[in-house]
């Protein structure tokens with residue numbers, strides 16, 4: 001599997017760095033050019049021809065930083081719909097998406113436009129804990145512990161799989177599944193705030209470096225390659241410094257534009 005990082009932060013921000021400014025974008029990961037995991041970033045990172053190749057979008061939850069690419073993707077595709085893009089998540093997330101976003105108030109209902117017979121988007125509900133085929137990948141949604149109903153995903157192709165945590169605070173089931181998955185090659189795990197903002201992490205149900213280290217240990221595989229995402233841009237350097245103290249063997253704090261082969 002090839003994972004392309006379109007956006008990997010907990011917010012949008014232009015950051016000053018040693019090598020010039022760097023654009024941080026919200027979470028969107030493109031697998032094998034056709035399946036997105038979360039939709040925080042799409043149109044601002046992909047050419048139109050690339051956007052047209054997307055067939056499925058896995059949504060972890062409804063928070064804006066994970067869906068903000070959907071309205072503009074719909075707008076970019078609406079005059080040339082061949083087959084609908086399939087939005088895939090739990091029933092609750094999909095119902096809420098229709099009720100709160102594509103409701104003809106916040107944005108036009110692209111589940112019915114340009115025509116109800118051939119809309120830009122179509123919804124597909126997956127059952128938590130059950131593996132399903134999504135665009136040639138085997139995908140299992142697993143509920144995690146966040147402010148709103150949220151799932152992470154175990155995503156497998158052939159003999160390789162990786163875990164995507166979604167936004168989460170301390171949780172159990174997803175780590176248990178990861179610990180027992182023989183094909184697991186990597187984990188993408190959120191870390192949002194530095195340790196000193198522990199209270200904010202608890203209130204918003206996110207991880208800090210110390211909480212991440214405790215959660216990662218639950219997988220029981222210290223050598224597993226782990227990719228950190230959902231860092232709030234203003235704390236990026238501090239979070240990197242705090243993560244480095246744990247001496248985790250294969251830890252990468254993700255950057256936009258990275259490509260990872262799993």
Ligand SMILES: [Zn+2]
Pocket residue numbers: 061063146167
């Ligand atoms: Zn969230």
Ligand SMILES: [Zn+2]
Pocket residue numbers: 010063065066167230
């Ligand atoms: Zn988020």
